[in-house]
Amino acid sequence: MSGMKSAFSFDGIQIAFTSGQSIMQAVLDGGGYIPHLCYHPQLSVHGSCRLCMVKVGDRYLSACTTEAQNGMQVENQISELRELRLKLLEMLFAEGNHFCPSCELSGNCQLQALAYELGMTHSRFPLQYPTRKRDGSHATVFLDRDRCINCEICVRASRELDGKNVFSLSGRGSDTALQINSEDGRLGSTDLIATDSSARLCPVGALVFKQGNYAERPNERLYDTHIISETGNRRPAVVSGGYPELGE
Amino acid sequence: MIGPYQQLEASTQRTAIEQLFAEYWPAGIYRRDLLQVLVAVQQHFGWISSIAMRSIQTALRDSAISLGELQGIVSFYHFLQLSPAASWQIHLSSNITDLMAGQRGHWKTLTDYAAHWPERLQVRISSCTGLCDQGPAMLLNGYPIARLNPERVQQILQNVEANHPLQDWPSELFAVTTKIVKEGPVLQHQANPDAVLTQINSCGAERFLQELELSGLQGRGGAGFNTADKWRNCRAADGPEKYVVCNADEGEPGTFKDRVLLQHKLDNMILGMRICAEVVGAQRGFIYLRKEYLFLLPHIQSALQRFRQQGLISLGFNVDVHLGAGAYVCGEETALLESMEGKRGIPRIRPPFPTTYGYLGKPTVVNNVETFCNVTLIADHGAASFRQLGTDQSPGSKLHSVSGDCQHPGIVELPYGASIEELLQLVGAVDCQHVQVGGPSGRLLSRDAFSQPLDTAHVNSGGSFMVFDRSRKIPNLLANFMHFFARESCGFCTPCRAGTQLLADASRRLQSNATDDAELENIREICDTLKRASHCGLGKTAGDCGEQAIEKYSLHMAAKSLAASDVQGIAQQEDSAGLA
Amino acid sequence: MAREEHKLRLATCSLAGCFGCHMSFLDIDEWLFELDKFFTFDRSPFTDIKTLENADVGLIEGGLCNQENIEVLLDFRKNCKLLVSVGACAINGGVPALRNGFPVEDCLLEVYQNGVGLQGTVIPSGKELPSLLPKVLPVHELVKVDYFLPGCPPPAEAFIELLCAIRDNRAPEIAYEHRRFD
Ligand SMILES: Cc1cc2nc3c(=O)[nH]c(=O)nc-3n(C[C@H](O)[C@H](O)[C@H](O)COP(=O)(O)O)c2cc1C
Ligand code: SF4
Ligand code: SF4
Ligand code: SF4
Ligand code: FES
Numbered sequence A: 001m002s003g004m005k006s007a008f009s010f011d012g013i014q015i016a017f018t019s020g021q022s023i024m025q026a027v028l029d030g031g032g033y034i035p036h037l038c039y040h041p042q043l044s045v046h047g048s049c050r051l052c053m054v055k056v057g058d059r060y061l062s063a064c065t066t067e068a069q070n071g072m073q074v075e076n077q078i079s080e081l082r083e084l085r086l087k088l089l090e091m092l093f094a095e096g097n098h099f100c101p102s103c104e105l106s107g108n109c110q111l112q113a114l115a116y117e118l119g120m121t122h123s124r125f126p127l128q129y130p131t132r133k134r135d136g137s138h139a140t141v142f143l144d145r146d147r148c149i150n151c152e153i154c155v156r157a158s159r160e161l162d163g164k165n166v167f168s169l170s171g172r173g174s175d176t177a178l179q180i181n182s183e184d185g186r187l188g189s190t191d192l193i194a195t196d197s198s199a200r201l202c203p204v205g206a207l208v209f210k211q212g213n214y215a216e217r218p219n220e221r222l223y224d225t226h227i228i229s230e231t232g233n234r235r236p237a238v239v240s241g242g243y244p245e246l247g248e
Numbered sequence B: 001m002i003g004p005y006q007q008l009e010a011s012t013q014r015t016a017i018e019q020l021f022a023e024y025w026p027a028g029i030y031r032r033d034l035l036q037v038l039v040a041v042q043q044h045f046g047w048i049s050s051i052a053m054r055s056i057q058t059a060l061r062d063s064a065i066s067l068g069e070l071q072g073i074v075s076f077y078h079f080l081q082l083s084p085a086a087s088w089q090i091h092l093s094s095n096i097t098d099l100m101a102g103q104r105g106h107w108k109t110l111t112d113y114a115a116h117w118p119e120r121l122q123v124r125i126s127s128c129t130g131l132c133d134q135g136p137a138m139l140l141n142g143y144p145i146a147r148l149n150p151e152r153v154q155q156i157l158q159n160v161e162a163n164h165p166l167q168d169w170p171s172e173l174f175a176v177t178t179k180i181v182k183e184g185p186v187l188q189h190q191a192n193p194d195a196v197l198t199q200i201n202s203c204g205a206e207r208f209l210q211e212l213e214l215s216g217l218q219g220r221g222g223a224g225f226n227t228a229d230k231w232r233n234c235r236a237a238d239g240p241e242k243y244v245v246c247n248a249d250e251g252e253p254g255t256f257k258d259r260v261l262l263q264h265k266l267d268n269m270i271l272g273m274r275i276c277a278e279v280v281g282a283q284r285g286f287i288y289l290r291k292e293y294l295f296l297l298p299h300i301q302s303a304l305q306r307f308r309q310q311g312l313i314s315l316g317f318n319v320d321v322h323l324g325a326g327a328y329v330c331g332e333e334t335a336l337l338e339s340m341e342g343k344r345g346i347p348r349i350r351p352p353f354p355t356t357y358g359y360l361g362k363p364t365v366v367n368n369v370e371t372f373c374n375v376t377l378i379a380d381h382g383a384a385s386f387r388q389l390g391t392d393q394s395p396g397s398k399l400h401s402v403s404g405d406c407q408h409p410g411i412v413e414l415p416y417g418a419s420i421e422e423l424l425q426l427v428g429a430v431d432c433q434h435v436q437v438g439g440p441s442g443r444l445l446s447r448d449a450f451s452q453p454l455d456t457a458h459v460n461s462g463g464s465f466m467v468f469d470r471s472r473k474i475p476n477l478l479a480n481f482m483h484f485f486a487r488e489s490c491g492f493c494t495p496c497r498a499g500t501q502l503l504a505d506a507s508r509r510l511q512s513n514a515t516d517d518a519e520l521e522n523i524r525e526i527c528d529t530l531k532r533a534s535h536c537g538l539g540k541t542a543g544d545c546g547e548q549a550i551e552k553y554s555l556h557m558a559a560k561s562l563a564a565s566d567v568q569g570i571a572q573q574e575d576s577a578g579l580a
Numbered sequence C: 001m002a003r004e005e006h007k008l009r010l011a012t013c014s015l016a017g018c019f020g021c022h023m024s025f026l027d028i029d030e031w032l033f034e035l036d037k038f039f040t041f042d043r044s045p046f047t048d049i050k051t052l053e054n055a056d057v058g059l060i061e062g063g064l065c066n067q068e069n070i071e072v073l074l075d076f077r078k079n080c081k082l083l084v085s086v087g088a089c090a091i092n093g094g095v096p097a098l099r100n101g102f103p104v105e106d107c108l109l110e111v112y113q114n115g116v117g118l119q120g121t122v123i124p125s126g127k128e129l130p131s132l133l134p135k136v137l138p139v140h141e142l143v144k145v146d147y148f149l150p151g152c153p154p155p156a157e158a159f160i161e162l163l164c165a166i167r168d169n170r171a172p173e174i175a176y177e178h179r180r181f182d
Helices: A023-029 A079-095 A110-118 A153-160 B010-024 B031-045 B050-059 B067-074 B096-100 B103-116 B150-162 B193-203 B205-215 B227-236 B257-264 B266-280 B291-309 B333-340 B369-386 B420-426 B474-488 B494-511 B517-533 B537-561 B567-577 C020-026 C031-038 C067-079 C087-092 C095-101 C104-114 C156-167
Strands: A006-010 A013-017 A053-056 A059-062 A073-075 A141-144 A167-170 A177-180 A207-209 B088-093 B121-126 B138-140 B143-145 B180-182 B243-248 B284-289 B318-323 B364-368 B397-404 B410-415 B432-437 B443-446 B464-469 C008-014 C039-041 C055-061 C064-066 C080-086 C132-137 C147-149
Touching (some): A013 A023, A053 A079, A079 A110, A079 B517, A153 A167, A167 B067, A177 B067, B010 B031, B031 B050, B031 B318, B050 B067, B096 B103, B096 B397, B143 B291, B193 B205, B193 B369, B205 B266, B227 B266, B227 B364, B227 B369, B243 B333, B257 B266, B257 B291, B257 B369, B266 B291, B266 B364, B266 B369, B284 B333, B291 B318, B333 B364, B420 B432, B432 B474, B494 B517, B517 B537, C008 C020, C008 C067, C008 C156, C020 C087, C067 C080, C067 C132, C087 C095, C095 C132
Parallel strands (some): A006 A073, B180 B410, B243 B284, B243 B364, B284 B318, C008 C055, C055 C080, C080 C147
Antiparallel strands (some): A053 A059, A141 A207, A167 A177, B138 B143, B397 B410, B432 B443, B432 B464, C064 C132
C-alpha cells in the first residue's frame, strides 16, 4: 500500500481503504459486514440485489458499486435501512418459489440467512408463484430456477473464474430467467464440471449438487446457529459436492 | 416495406439471409453489429429463426456466440421474436391516450380475427408508438398506422384477408401528420450548414464551448443536465477515439416531439452532432433511432447522404443510424450504449459516465434530438439571443408533445417558464382536471398546480404532456402507467423487477375497487422501495409515479368518507381527484 | 378441559396443513401445565371442541386450498381478537402450494384418473365436497394476520415465546436459533 491513508466512517467506526475500493470491499476487508447477495469479492461487481443499500447523507447508495471516499459518513445499521432491506428480501421471496422445507440449501442459504437475521417472518407482498423450468440434465449439478434470484454470480464465475461461458440471462422484467448457453439449452450439454466455481457459488439453492444433500441435521447447519453478519456469506463444502469452500 | 411475410423453406431462407448479410455487412459481422443484424432479420423475415441464428453464429467475425446468448438478446427486445412470423404483425399502441381514444375495441376486433387465423395475423401490444396526437395507433409489420377507427380497422383487415403486398396498400393509411400548434425559435430555425460550420471553424472549438456555456443550454431528454459541462468532460477525456450519439429513442409515453424534429428539423440536428464532434474531437456519430420510427429511416439516410455529398460530415466525422428493437429502458443513456454494442439493454453502473467510458468504452457524448437542434440554434444566433427566451435557470424554449383531452393535440414550443395554464389554453383544453407532465416518469398535476411554470426548476419535462378531463379516473391512469413500467423494466435489479410487477397487479385490483387500506399501504411500500433502491431511473420514477397517483386516489377516498357530513365538499374534492 | 372465564381463550385449526404444527405445539411438553394456568381452549382439534366463539387467540396452521378453508378462516378472523399464522403452509402455501404451477383440472386428473395404477376411477364430485381454489394461498392474503410463526414446523420454543408474549400483552421476539423456515 502506498500513498495517503484514507478512511471513512461506517456506523461511526473508521474504516481504512485504498483508493478505488468500494464501500463494500473496504468494510469486508476491515472485518465488518454489509448485507449482500450479488456481490462476491472474486467477481466483477454487479449491483442488482440492492441489499447492500447504505445511506450517505440523505442519499441511498449501493455499497458494492460506490467507491469509498475519504471522510465519507456511511450509515448501515439503522432501522430505516433494515426496513428497506426487509422489503427487498420479501420481494425476492414473493417473486420466486421458496419452499425452504424441501430445499437442499436450507440452513446454508444466504437469502434465508439474511431473512433470519433481519427477522423476516413472511412476505407482505402477494406471492407470485411463477412457473419456471427446472433442469436435471447434468450428471452432478441440478438447476431449480424457482429459487434463482438472477444475481448472475454463476454467470460471472463461469466467465471470470472458470474460463467458460455456461450461463446467461434471458427475457426481461419479471420474465428474466437464467439460461444455459448450450445448443439445446440444457445444463447437461455444457462443459460444466463439478469442480467449477460457477457450480459452487450460488448464494441460494438454485444451483445445487445432486449428491450428498440433507447430510446435516437441522440445528447443525451453518446459519441455524450462526448469524450471517458475523460469519459472512458462505457456502459450506457440505452442500457443494464436498469440494472445498471458495472463500470470500 | 415488407409484407406479407412468407414461410420460407430452410434452404431458401438460408440463401436469403446470406444475401441480406452480404448486402448490409459486406465486411462481415462483428459482435457490436448483433442487434442491427437481428433487427434486419426480424424486419425482413418477421422472426428470428434458428436458421437465422445459426447463420449469425457462422458469420460472426470477432467472437463466438452461443445460441443461448443470442436468444438472451432476442428475448430482451419486444420487437424481436423467436416464434414463426404470421403474414401480418400488428403492434397496437397502448399508451393511456390510445386507450382513451378507443384502443380496446380495436384490440378486440383484431384479436378476434387473429384467433381464427393465427398464421395470417398476429396482434401484440406495444407501449407507445409516438403517435399520441393521432391515436389510437399501431404498427403493421413495423410501419405506423394512426387515427384508427372501426372503418380503418376493417380496411386493414380486408387488406390482410386479401394478402395484398404492403406497397399496394392505400398509402393514405400510413400518413403521419402532426399539427404544430405553436412554433418557437427551434421549430422556426433554418440553419445554413456551410455558414454555421465555417463560423465554428473560424472561432474554434474552445470558443464555441464558451458560447455554449454562456447559453446555459440544458439537455432536453428529461434530466436537464448542462450540455456544455457534458461536452467539456468529454473533451477533457483521454484518448483519440470518441463518439457522439443522438438519443432518438423517444420512449417516454406521450412524447413525439423528437419524431417531429426528425421529420422537419433533421438538418439542424445533424449539424448539432457535427458541431459536437468538432468540440469533443469525435470521429463518428450515431443516431439511436427507436424501431417505431423505422418509417423515418429513408428520410434520415437521404439527409445523411446529402450531407456526405456536400462534404459536411465526411471529413473525419461520419454518422450512422442504429435501430432500437423495442425497449423503453434503452433510452437511458448507458442502456442505450449497451444496446448499441449489440447487447441486452441493461443500464450500466455509473460512474463512470459515458463522457469518459461510453460506446465501446470510449468517451462519448449522448444528447437528445432536441438538444442537438438547440446547439445549432446557438451556433447560428449566439448565446445572448438564445437567452432572450426562457428563465435564468432554464434558458430557451421547450417542445411539448400534447395529447389527450384537448381540441388541438400536437406540438407546442413554449419558452421555459410558461405556465401549464398557458399551454392548456393554446391547445384548447377546456375541461382539464389533470395533466401528466413528462410522461409516466413525470408528474401528475391537478388544477391547483396549473399556475406552475414549466421549467427545470419547477415542473420539469422531457416533452410529454397528456391532458385528462373530468371523465378520466385516476386508477385507470395508474393501471396504465404501472403496466407500462412492468412491461419495460429490464429485470436487472430486485426492486424494479419484482416491484413493478407487484404494482401492475395491485393497480388492477384498484381499478375494480377491490383494494383495502392494508393493500394501499403495501402499494406505498413498494413505491418507496422502488424510489430508494432501484439501480436506474426507470425504477425510481416508477415508484414516484405510483406514489403520486396513490396520493390523489387517497384524496378521493377521503372525500368519499366525508360524504355523510359534507355533500358539497365531496363534490369539490372528487372533482380535483378526477374520480367523479 | 373445562371452560374457565378468567383464562385467555385459545383456538387452533388446521387448513391445508399436515397437523405437523399442532404436533410441534404439543412438544412444549411440561409447559402444558404453565399453559393451563393462563389459557383455556376454544375450538381446537386438541380438545375436539367444534364451535368457535369470542376467542382471544386463534392459531392457524395451513394455507387456503379450498372453499371450506376460506369459511373456517373467516370465522376465525371474526371470532378471534388475535390471529396467528403458524408454519410454512399458512405463511407461503408450503407443500400444498407446489400444485400452484399446474391447472387444478390437471392435478385432479393425475390423482384420480391418469396416475399410475388407476383404472376406471372418476374425479369425485358432489355438493358436500368443498371446491378447490385455483391456487393455494397464504392466510394473510385473505385476512389480517397479527403475528407470524415461521417454521416447518415452528419449534416448541417458538410456541412458548408466542404464548408468553400474548399472555404478557407484548409482541413475540423469537430467538435467532428458533427462527426457522424449515
Ligand atoms: C428509463 C429512462 C429512459 C430514458 N429515455 C430517454 C429517451 O427516450 N430519450 C432521451 O433523449 N433521453 C432519455 N433518457 C435520458 C437519458 O438517459 C439521457 O439523460 C439523455 O439522453 C441525455 O441527453 P440530454 O442531456 O440531451 O437530455 C431516459 C432516461 C431514463 C432513466
Ligand atoms: S433458496 Fe434459500 S430461501 Fe429459497 S427455498 Fe432454498 S433455503 Fe429457502
Ligand atoms: S443460479 Fe444462483 S448464482 Fe446463478 S443467477 Fe441464479 S441465484 Fe444467482
Ligand atoms: S430500475 Fe433496475 S430493473 Fe428497472 S430498468 Fe433500471 S436497472 Fe432495470
Ligand atoms: S451486493 Fe450490492 S447490489 Fe447486490
